[in-house]
Amino acid sequence: MVVICDELQEVADLMCASAPRAPLLVKIKNTRRGYAHGRTGWVSVPVWATEERLEYAWYYVIHEVCHVLSGEHRHTAKFQALERRWLAAFGLVPVYRGVYPGELQSTTGRTLWSELRSKHLRPRVPRIGSYRRRAAGQNERS
Numbered sequence: 842m843v844v845i846c847d848e849l850q851e852v853a854d855l856m857c858a859s860a861p862r863a864p865l866l867v868k869i870k871n872t873r874r875g876y877a878h879g880r881t882g883w884v885s886v887p888v889w890a891t892e893e894r895l896e897y898a899w900y901y902v903i904h905e906v907c908h909v910l911s912g913e914h915r916h917t918a919k920f921q922a923l924e925r926r927w928l929a930a931f932g933l934v935p936v937y938r939g940v941y942p943g944e945l946q947s948t949t950g951r952t953l954w955s956e957l958r959s960k961h962l963r964p965r966v967p968r969i970g971s972y973r974r975r976a977a978g979q980n981e982r983s
């Protein structure tokens with residue numbers, strides 16, 4: 842099952858508008874990890890990532906789109922520089938633990954998301970229904 846998320850789509854559209862390429866379709870999929878398929882024109886974000894703080898879902902789609910825009914499948918220095926630039930454009934500063942952030946901070950140093958306080962210490966494959974409730978605006982995020 843695939844859920845299309847308008848908000849994450851808008852993030853990808855904004856990023857693709859800055860590059861000489863066609864827009865990418867963002868799919869929310871019930872998978873363990875995200876994927877980037879530049880040639881066929883879509884990226885995916887796992888459902889569990891959308892159940893984290895909104896900033897983390899932004900990070901996730903930015904990460905996948907950066908794979909396409911950088912042309913790098915791996916987390917090279919070129920990839921990471923582009924990822925940092927796009928995260929900054931959304932007001933996010935990553936604190937990396939390896940190739941993935943252990944924390945996302947605001948530009949003023951406030952912690953917006955931390956894996957230590959994450960709902961999903963290990964990526965899992967949750968029920969898709971909980972995302973739908975959030976998509977319907979019934980989440981309690983402040």
Ligand SMILES: [Zn+2]
Pocket residue numbers: 904908916
């Ligand atoms: Zn990656």
